[in-house]
Amino acid sequence: MNAEKLSKRLETVVSFIPEGSRIADIGSDHAYLPCYAVDKGIAVSGIAGEVAEGPYQSALKQVKYSQLEDVIAVRKGDGLEVISPNETDCITIAGMGGALIASILEEGKGKLEGVSRLILQPNVSAVSIRSWLLENGWELKAEKILEEDNKIYEILVADKGEPEAPYDNMESELLLGPFLLKENSSVFKQKWEQELKQWKNIIEKMKKAEDSPELKQRKAQIQKKIGIVEEVLDEKR
Structure with a gap:
């Protein structure tokens, strides 16, 4: 995997980025996702946020290698500390536990001003994210489930706005995902x-x-x- 060829998991995350977005990728690792999204003309600018020194350095190198320093900022900080209100309209967080993603959103609530879409890929406990979205005025718009390298991933897409449907049976749908339940894939x-x-x-x-x-x-x-x-x-x- 690199900035030219993403994993199936990250490619699916990118597929939900609205065209022309200013994105922030939190826990960006090598910054492959923002580099790819900007390079393909999907996003107009990007922020790669990383809390650990090693991945932060990797992200800096990748952005430089991709010659995107003028449109992608690499920032070191915890969670949404790396962004300012109204600086971005789409946030991606991929490859962490669901409870951790939910706590990043909770702690960074003030930074979500101006953000209209969240694309979240938890490794476990997607239920923590669905619950947080429901309690904080975000409507779940789409879900995907996929298998890659013998691991199963869920991707949740939410837009700002009071949650309406899709929750008919709250308990089972929060746990398993309303869209995924309907799709009922193998x-x-x-x-x-x-x-x-x-x-x-x-x-x-x-x-x-x-x-x-x-x-x-x-x-x-x-x-x-x-x-x-x-x-x-x-x-x-």
Whole structure:
């Protein structure tokens, strides 16, 4: 993967960037995504944000190599610290846990002024992001699920505006994704079969552990999720 040829995962993220956007890619790593989006004429400018020194240096090198220093700024900082209000209209955050992405958005709320689209690719716990969007005036517009190199990724796209549909059955749709549920792809089924297996293994291990109030609560949470997913998969068979 490089700035000329992105992974399928990042290419899918880029496909949701509105043409003419000023983008900010948070946790940009090598800055491949902003370089690609600007180079292809999708975005007019970019900010690559990185908190760690190594990836920050890699991003600087890549932007220089791509000769895009005049349109892509590489900035070091935590989360949305690297942007100012009204400086960008589309934010991408890819390759982190869903809970971390949600906390980055929560902590950087003041920086979201002027942003009309969020494109978020969590590695785990997309439910944390869906919940945050719902509570903070962002409407989920699209979702994609894909497999690449034996890993399954979800991509969530949200626009600023009071969430209307798509939530009919809040609990299952927040967990599994309203659009992904409707689409019911083979990758979607594969993901949740894998999750079920893991959760059931965890429950088995918990049975052998000493019961504490925390453990009971955790067990109840997992069993609830197992119930939701099993019901959905049974319906979709």
